[in-house]
Structure formats: C-alpha cells, structure tokens
Amino acid sequence: MLELVSKTQSFDGSQCQYRHRSDALDCEMQFSIFLPSQAEKDQRFPVLYWLSGLTCTDENFSQKAGAQRMAAELGIALVIPDTSPRGDSVADNEGYDLGKGAGFYVNATQAPWKPHYQMYDYVVKELPALVEANFPVSDRRAISGHSMGGHGALTIALKNPGRYTSVSAFSPICNPMACPWGEKALAAYLGADRTLWEEYDATVLLSRATAKLPMLVSQGEEDQFLEEQLKPNALKATAVAAGYPLKLEFHAGYDHSYYFIATFIEQHLRFHADFLLHKD
C-alpha cells in the first residue's frame, strides 16, 4: 500500500513522495519518484535508482541534483530511497555515520541493528517490486549514488549484474574495508569477521566479478574525503587487473557536495540512457 505524501510538477513530469510499510525493514519508509510526462498512455519508463549518502533522505537528490531536466528529456524515471530504516522503534547511534541516515546498503546481522537494517534487501528486491507494480515503469533498471550511496550502487550492481543495465557513482566509498567510515559501519552491522565484509566492498567484489557491467565513477579532486575515505584508485587498480570496464574520471576543482553532482548528472544520465533505452 502506497500513501502519497507530496506531489509537484517538474519539467512537465511529476515529482512525488510516497510512504509505505516495508517488510524487509519492518518499518514505515518514504521514497521519492520522478516520472517524466507520458507521450502515450501505456508508455513505461526504465528506472534509475539513486542511493544517497550519509545523513541524506530521499529529498537531497530530488531537490539539489537537477536531475529531472535530463531524466524528462531522455524518458527515464528516477527512484530515490531513504538511506536507512526510520522510526522510533529503529536503533540509532549518536554518530552521523552509523544508524539512521547511515544504513550502508547492507543486511545487518548484529544486534541492535539486525531486525531493521536490511537496506540491501530493500533496495535490491522490495522497492523495485513495489515500484514496478505501481508505476508506469519497465523492469529495465540502472543504479547510481553518491558517497555511501555510491558504495551501495557499486556493490549492489556487482552482486546483481543481471538486474541492472549499468552502474555509476559520484565520489563512492570504493573500498570500505580499508577506510574509517566503512570499518566502523561494517563492524557494527556485520560483526568482527572481516571476511564477511567482503560481500559489501566494491573493490573486493569487482576483483571476483564474472559478469561485466558498464561502470562510470566520477570523483572530484578537491573532495575532502578523497584520501581517507573514498579510495577510487584501489577500485581502478583492481579493475585494470581484472579487465573490468570501469571508466573512472577525476575532475579538478570539485568537492564532495551536490554542486559536483549537479554539474555531472547530465553525463551520468546520458551514460545510463545508452544502456537503459537500447535493448541488446
């Protein structure tokens, strides 16, 4: 059951927020969806899923990335989930990088996180099924995200290459096993056994990938988190060794903010459109 929270027009399409009960997360969730204007009544759009970064909700990307312009032009729907389970019954932590707003797109196995923090299942299975049953969209999906959400997009695509046509990321956490954000979150959600963390580390997953997806990563050179947290060169080195088709682009002058995303979102949407819109 979907409850409409807000609806506004944007670039002749509709930008909406919905609430629903999530079985995977065992709580009420909110997500945003942008649907381009339909030229024909039975038109169905492919979907780009956007995973947001630490502290975000479904609103940051919707309001700040300016993605609707190109999504409307290309005929791509955008679906933007929240970044963690929500509500009074959901465990939290005082840090901005653990608990609410910081689900890291994993299925938690540890207390107190386990019952609700199942964002991997939510994003991979429950949300697409809900969206595809209730909106004029097709089952052609691409996935992208920013920072923690870039990590989510890369890991989810690498684990499910058959479900997505293409993957991209802005400033992703590429090797969470080897950075403070990732080590803190993966230890909390998955426990002390680091071998279990490998299932949620894009660099490790890429080294083992058999199927190959088109992959675009954009990184600002003035990003304050680049050296300590993001480590795109670890991903790049692994991709080169594995012959994986990663296109990693560094951009001089850009930082970690949505101003960077807004500048290059057109490029990312056009990249995905090449695969989303053309059946092989």
Place this chain on the structure above:
Amino acid sequence: MLELVSKTQSFDGSQCQYRHRSDALDCEMQFSIFLPSQAEKDQRFPVLYWLSGLTCTDENFSQKAGAQRMAAELGIALVIPDTSPRGDSVADNEGYDLGKGAGFYVNATQAPWKPHYQMYDYVVKELPALVEANFPVSDRRAISGHSMGGHGALTIALKNPGRYTSVSAFSPICNPMACPWGEKALAAYLGADRTLWEEYDATVLLSRATAKLPMLVSQGEEDQFLEEQLKPNALKATAVAAGYPLKLEFHAGYDHSYYFIATFIEQHLRFHADFLLHKD
C-alpha cells in the same frame, strides 16, 4: 571587507558565500555569488541579482534552482542576498512572514524594525557597489526573484529602471497592499498610512512607470498562494492599461516550489541574457 565563508566549484565556475559588515543594515550579512569560468583574465560578467522568498537565506536558490548551468553557459554572474538583516541584535517576530527571513525589500520606518530593516537600500545600492568593487563583474544588472523576492525584484526594477536591463519574477506578490502577507508586513515596517505603502507595490508602481523595462513573470496555476497572496492578474490588468511590456505566463500543473523555478530558470536566464549581453 569580505570574508569568504565557503567556495565550491560548479559548472566550471565558482559558487561562493561571503560575509561582510553592512552599513545599510547595521549588521553582519552573508550572500552567495556564482561566477562563471573566465575565458580571459580581464573578462567581466553582467550580474543577475536573485531575491528569495519568505524564510529563505542565500542558500535556497543556490542549491535548488539549478541556475548555474545556464549562467555558466551564458556568461552571467548570479548574486543572491539574504532576505533580511540577521543577528542577535536584530528585531524579530514569531511569524514566518515578518522579521527575520521576511524583510520584504523595504526601508522600514517603524519601531522596532527601523534601524536594521533597510533591505531596499542594501539590495539597490550597498550590495551592487560591494560586488562591483570586488568581483570580475560589470555594471550591467538584471534582477529576478521568487514570491516575496519577486515582489522585491519588480518593485526595485520599477523604481530604478536605469539600474537594470530587465526584470523577471516567479510567483511574485504582485499587489502586496491587497493581500494578507503584504498588508501585515507593510503595516509593520511602514506604519498605518497606506499611501506610503504604494512605493512598495508593483501594481501601483507599474501604473505610474514612465520608463519601461522588459518584464517576464512566470506563475504556476497550482500555486497554493495564487488567489489569496499573489494576484498576478492585477499586475497584468495594470500593464495592459498602461501599455507596459509585461510578459505574464501561466503554467498548468506547477506549484510555488523550487521545482517550478528549476523548470523555468533557463527561460528566465535566456530572457535576461538578451538584454544583459547586448549593449543597445
């Protein structure tokens, strides 16, 4: 003296926030400025001043309108002031529509507002002088804004046609003497004598205008404030009677939000570019 608060790259240009001491407002103020990338070292850009609506700061337009893309392409600088004086010494009111965040771009004459609430002088004189002395911009100016800021843009342009090449507005308060927002604010800032309010009412000022500026107004038909607060048809009727070149466009489906602005900001920037970039 300008103090840099933040600087980020956007569409190859720079998006910055500065703080400075305002003489007109007798307090510290913050504004945002977007400067396109300079093709030549001595290049000077014309400036579009953007006046924001109730409750806004310099950040709303900067983050949500997506204006930098076209500003960069056209070679136009954007300057976005705050919407009122700020600081602990500045009078305020518990309403969102009076006091801080609600300066209405007037020079207040009444206590407790008078000493600081001189937003008209700040926007018309002090801020442009500061900007033109410190940044690579020319003295060619256009002005636009949203809601209360649309009221500000229209009234300031109508009172100072020689200072601007063109004016536009999204969802402006067109006839503040005849709507609740305007009556509350103008009575508080200017006192009970309604003849003094006429100096800050776009519909009245337009009826008396001698010089004519290119003027574009965009209004969403699903705007929740359209009937009670905005009254664009009052402005239109006056413009028709006066032979004033107002282009008023209604857009089906759009509301009062920044999603509306983001959809049509390209049109507004191209409108201003026709006058800002071409000397007569």
